[in-house]
Amino acid sequence: MKKIAVICxxxxxxxxxxxxxxxxxxxxxxxxVIAVMSGNFVQRGEPAVYxxxxxxxxxxxxxxxLVIELPSALALSSAEGFARAGVALAATAGAxxxxxxxxxxxxxxxxxxxxxxxxxxxxxxxxxxxLAVEYIRAAHGLNLDFLCVRREPGVSATAERGKIRESGxxxxxxxxxxDVAVLSRxxxxxxxxxxxxxGGTDGVAERTAKFAGTAAGIAGLADAIKTKRHLHSRIRxxxxxxxxxxxxxxxxxxxxxxxxxxxERGRAALREIEESAALPLITKPAxxxxxxxxxxxxxxxxNLGYADAAKRAGGAEWKISPIIR
Numbered sequence: 364m365k366k367i368a369v370i371c372x373x374x375x376x377x378x379x380x381x382x383x384x385x386x387x388x389x390x391x392x393x394x395x396v397i398a399v400m401s402g403n404f405v406q407r408g409e410p411a412v413y414x415x416x417x418x419x420x421x422x423x424x425x426x427x428x429l430v431i432e433l434p435s436a437l438a439l440s441s442a443e444g445f446a447r448a449g450v451a452l453a454a455t456a457g458a459x460x461x462x463x464x465x466x467x468x469x470x471x472x473x474x475x476x477x478x479x480x481x482x483x484x485x486x487x488x489x490x491x492x493x494l495a496v497e498y499i500r501a502a503h504g505l506n507l508d509f510l511c512v513r514r515e516p517g518v519s520a521t522a523e524r525g526k527i528r529e530s531g532x533x534x535x536x537x538x539x540x541x542d543v544a545v546l547s548r549x550x551x552x553x554x555x556x557x558x559x560x561x562g563g564t565d566g567v568a569e570r571t572a573k574f575a576g577t578a579a580g581i582a583g584l585a586d587a588i589k590t591k592r593h594l595h596s597r598i599r600x601x602x603x604x605x606x607x608x609x610x611x612x613x614x615x616x617x618x619x620x621x622x623x624x625x626x627e628r629g630r631a632a633l634r635e636i637e638e639s640a641a642l643p644l645i646t647k648p649a650x651x652x653x654x655x656x657x658x659x660x661x662x663x664x665x666n667l668g669y670a671d672a673a674k675r676a677g678g679a680e681w682k683i684s685p686i687i688r
Contacts (some may be wrong), residue, residue: 365394367510368458370433370449370498372401372520373418374411375527376425378466379518384426386512387462390451395632397458398427399449400623401438402658403665404607406445408599410536410665412524419624422687429629431456432621435661439600441562444615446497450505452617457636460508465495468513474499533670538599540668542580548606548664549575549584559610562601565592570619571605607661619654621645624686649681 367387373380384396400422402415411418419430437448453461465473466489473492476484477499480617486492491514499509527535552575557568570588578584585598603609619642625633637644652659659680666675 364636365460366397366456366458366596366635367391367394367460367462368397368399368453368456369427369462370399370446370453372405372411372438373398373422373425374401374405375413375523376418376421377520377523379515379519380514381424383462383464383512387510388426390510391460394460395428395628396426396462397453397456397629397632398422398430399402399453399456399574400434401433402435402491403662404435404439404603406421406438406440406442406600406605407596408439408601409538410541410668412527412535414536414662414665415623416683416686423624423626423629423686423688427624427629428626429622429632430624432623432658434617434621434658434659435607436613437475437615437617439604439607439609440615441597441600442497443500446494447501448615448617450507451496452620454502454505454507455617455640455642456505456620457639461498461502462510462512463491463495463498464512464514465489465491466514467492468511470509470511474509475510490528498550530685536665536668538581541664543663544667545581545602545606546575546578546584549602552605557605559612560601560605561609561611561613562597562604563611566590567593567598567601571601574637606643606664607657617642619645619651620644621648621651621655621658622685624688626688630687648683652681655680661684 387396403411405411424432433449467486472486473495475528477496554572557563557572574587581687585595588598620640648655662680663677666679669675
């Protein structure tokens with residue numbers, strides 16, 4: 364079975380994702396479309412607006428057949444690291460093609476930028492062009508084809524999150540929901556602890572240690588840490604990495620394939636993946652507590668952001684099975 368992977372966050376799913384899967388299906392009607400999706404924390408250094416199983420369920424309605432998780436320790440990476448981990452997971456799951464949206468929609472131009480010795484090309488100034496270039500670079504040496512779809516102007520996850528915020532949806536998660544949970548962890552850390560966290564170069568670790576004890580929230584802490592040479596997204600990722608204990612020694616490569624959702628075609632793809640994958644395939648979290656220990660802690664931290672006390676109970680990672688349709 365042909366397998367086409369889309370590295371994504373679905374934060375939240377929107378019409379652009381539907382258009383992408385529709386174009387993939389138009390060109391390859393019998394393929395399995397696999398979402399390699401960030402879990403409860405996303406690349407921009409924030410909690411996902413909805414939990415991973417909710418987004419995975421919607422993904423099946425958006426045209427995906429199978430959803431596998433990009434673990435939080437890998438999702439909370441630079442564009443290069445995010446792409447490298449996503450491509451590695453897609454390849455391990457047996458994908459033969461990567462599909463992605465990009466502002467320019469020009470695969471040849473994206474490949475040329477990927478081959479350039481520096482990253483000064485104007486094409487890299489758009490966020491999805493940048494990710495597309497990093498996907499192409501990460502796939503170097505792998506037997507992967509590419510399918511590029513031009514992104515529609517005006518359709519963005521940022522705009523959709525803004526609408527969700529304005530709606531007052533109490534089930535939505537925003538960074539400020541985690542202010543207390545994150546700061547309580549950071550305030551127990553020493554300056555030496557921060558130096559062990561991935562991404563703490565250029566004074567970021569030292570500045571986080573300096574301001575974590577007095578900041579009133581994540582946004583204020585990020586503002587205090589940031590200097591002209593730091594992007595806000597990098598600072599936000601470091602704050603969450605510190606709260607989660609993502610150290611420099613932790614692997615930047617996928618250690619397993621974790622299933623979040625699948626339909627009938629996705630289940631057929633899973634049977635093939637199980638026969639050939641070089642990594643453990645996890646469909647029952649309770650049977651893989653060793654591999655998922657870090658992700659369980661990440662989910663527990665995420666859930667502390669809910670106002671509803673019932674949703675803040677620990678151990679949720681072991682209680683939610685994949686969505687099967």
